[in-house]
Amino acid sequence: MKQPLIKSNYQLIRLWFEFYKLSLQDKDLKDNFKKSKKYYEPWGDVTNIKFDQWFVSHGHLFTIKVEEITQIPRNDTSLNISIPLSQSVTQSLKEIKQLLTKKKSSNRSISYEFTKGVKINGKNLYEILIIYSIWLGSDKPAINSTFLLLITTVLRNRPRSHWVPYVIQIQPKKLRDGSFQYTDEQIRQVRRYIKKAEQICHSVSLGQFPGRSTLK
Numbered sequence: 001m002k003q004p005l006i007k008s009n010y011q012l013i014r015l016w017f018e019f020y021k022l023s024l025q026d027k028d029l030k031d032n033f034k035k036s037k038k039y040y041e042p043w044g045d046v047t048n049i050k051f052d053q054w055f056v057s058h059g060h061l062f063t064i065k066v067e068e069i070t071q072i073p074r075n076d077t078s079l080n081i082s083i084p085l086s087q088s089v090t091q092s093l094k095e096i097k098q099l100l101t102k103k104k105s106s107n108r109s110i111s112y113e114f115t116k117g118v119k120i121n122g123k124n125l126y127e128i129l130i131i132y133s134i135w136l137g138s139d140k141p142a143i144n145s146t147f148l149l150l151i152t153t154v155l156r157n158r159p160r161s162h163w164v165p166y167v168i169q170i171q172p173k174k175l176r177d178g179s180f181q182y183t184d185e186q187i188r189q190v191r192r193y194i195k196k197a198e199q200i201c202h203s204v205s206l207g208q209f210p211g212r213s214t215l216k
Contacts, residue, residue: 006122
């Protein structure tokens with residue numbers, strides 16, 4: 001079954017948002033959130049709002065790469081300029097630098113960006129998020145074949161997308177007593193995913209996404 005592709009900034013910001021919501025539920029991270037309270041203040045209350053709705057009014061907070069646009073947005077974290085194509089590149093760059101310097105000196109708003117120097121594997125992060133969400137929603141059960149079967153059952157029964165994480169796509173072995181047994185390696189990988197999710201939530205609570213935890 002086709003796996004989701006998670007590459008765009010919009011999709012990665014969605015992952016940050018979802019990990020943020022999960023990390024807010026972790027009592028062990030309360031002290032971290034006291035430190036990052038002002039950092040996340042512009043996000044507002046995310047408790048009962050879905051990402052798509054939230055992003056409409058908060059998407060401007062994020063640092064997006066330079067790109068050609070077809071519409072002209074107006075917000076405090078971007079600068080709209082008009083560059084005459086007849087002008088030399090050298091002169092244009094000089095004037096752009098002057099405008100940016102002036103704009104930045106008067107703009108003190110927070111701009112959110114991903115952890116610098118970290119290559120983000122969106123597909124991996126999404127699988128980690130899904131597995132961790134199911135684990136938390138099930139009151140942190142033992143990570144064994146029973147839990148892996150639960151993940152598969154939950155995901156296969158979704159109304160639209162029915163894919164499951166790559167690590168548990170191989171069907172479990174059916175035992176004589178009727179139960180199902182996943183391989184030790186599959187169980188270990190799910191345990192690693194949950195551990196990584198906890199590391200990501202810790203980073204998020206301090207204002208970093210995805211942080212510098214290994215995501216191989």
